[in-house]
Amino acid sequence: MKEENLQEKRSKILRKTSYIAVFLGLLAFLIFSILAAITFGNADLSLKDVYSVIAYKLFHIKRLSEYAEGAIHDVVWLIRLPRVLLALGVGMALSVCGVVMQAIVQNPLADPYVLGISSGASLGATLAIMLGVGGFLGGNSVGVTAFVGALVTSFAVIFIANMGGKATSAKLILAGMAVSAVCLAFSNFVIYITNDKSAATEVMKWSMGSLAGASWNRVAVMLPITLIATGLFWTQYRNLNLMLLGDEVSITLGTDLHRLRTSYLILASVMIGFAVYCAGVIGFVGLVIPHVVRILFGTDHRKLLPLSALLGASFLIWCDVACRIVLKNSEMPIGVLVSIIGAPCFIYLLIRKSYGFGGGK
Structure with a gap:
């Protein structure tokens, strides 16, 4: 009996140690990703120039005052760094919302746009x-109206799912599918009656997602909201774990999941509304990243949320770097590249016989 207890304690210590090591490793990789990503771009800048601009802006070192303004300053401080930080915020938001949505609707195929948010x-x-x-x-008209459309759609889904009784995971999915179909129909109708090819092309480009419109103003909105919301969800890991067990089990345990x-x-x-406002629609990040983390660390949201946040942020940063350098003198829409990478990964997860929701055997 004592040997079993000792082995169990050792196993817990090992799991905790491995989790801390992975968490610190992903955090270090995210910091490295930020510092490395700002060195990539169409403008040929040396590492010295890039980091001198950042050092001057952060610490106001007098001997680097030559980097206080000019073309190099503008490229690094006004274009590249905001873009990298925006990718961090959007990637983290999509990953965390993917984890939360999958728990709420108890469906491993759910993504941040499961409520029809992307269609709205x-x-x-x-x-x-x-x-x-x-x-x-x-x-900002396109981004703001997209943000409003996303919020209105999500509230409409919540309202419909609560009609005729409390919202359940199944009702939320069905309501999301219905509202999404209506929004897509109206979008196609507007494009058809307008018959403006150039505008239709612009709509298509926007729907592919892009971080090209990054600015410090958008970072100042996206990053704090993402970090605060991620922290709030992290404090709710017990309730999110409970959601995986279903409403009946939660009620027997004295917790009503409806309001939560x-x-x-x-x-x-x-x-997601702010992510759409800042970068358009980017799929697969919130679908694949949570599954990858679940395979390695299981379903406990205390571990799943922070690891997904860090991995999702790093993933989108490097996807954006690839978008900037894959095509010479041009830029690939980030939604296209993420789908090219994410779809095969997701298919691989689906065909793994040993993998179920939450990485269970």
């Missing part, structure tokens, strides 16, 4: 581009 965002962007809705917002599910959906929708 696309409808908003289509109205802005094709019909000029929100034109008074200037250059609704509040989590609203918070996740806000995160």
Whole structure:
């Protein structure tokens, strides 16, 4: 009996140690990714120039005052660094929301857009581009209307799922599918009646996702929201674990998941709405990253959430780097590249006979 207890304690210590090691490793890799990613781009800049600009802006070192302004300063500080940090925020948001959505609807195929958020965002962007809705917002009209469309769609799904009784995971999925189909139909209808090929092309480009519009203003919105929401979800890991067991089990344990599910959906929708506003629609990140982490560390959201956040952020940073360098003097839409990478990975996960929801045998 004592030997079994001793082995169990050793096993717990080993699992905890391995988790801490992986967490610190992913955190270090994320920091390395940020520092490395800003050195890539069409402009040929030396490592000295890149890091001198950042060192001056952060620490105001007098001997580096030559980097206080100019072309090199603008490329590094106003273009590359905001873009990398925006990729960090968006990648983290998509991964965390993927974890949360999969727990809420108890479906391993759920992604951040399961509530029809992407379709609602696309409808908003289509109205802005094709019909000029929100034109008074200037250059932010497309992003803001997409954000509004994403939020309105998610709230509509929550409202429909709660009609005729409390929302369940099945009702949320069905409501999301229905609202998504309606939004797509309206988007296609607007494109058809407008018959503007150049505007239709712009809608298509927006739907492919891009971080080219990165700025410090967008980073100042996206990054704090992502970090705060991720921290809040991390504190709710017990309830998220409970959601995997279903409503009946949770009620027997004295917890009503209905209110929690609704509040989590609203918070996740806000995160995805801002991600859509900043970068358009980027698929597969919130679908594949949580599965990869589950295979290695199981379903416990105390581990799953932080590891998915770090891995998702690093993944999107390097995808954005690839988008900038794959095509010479051009840029590949990040949504296209992520799908090219993510789809085969997801197919591989599906055909693994030993893999089930949560990595169970």
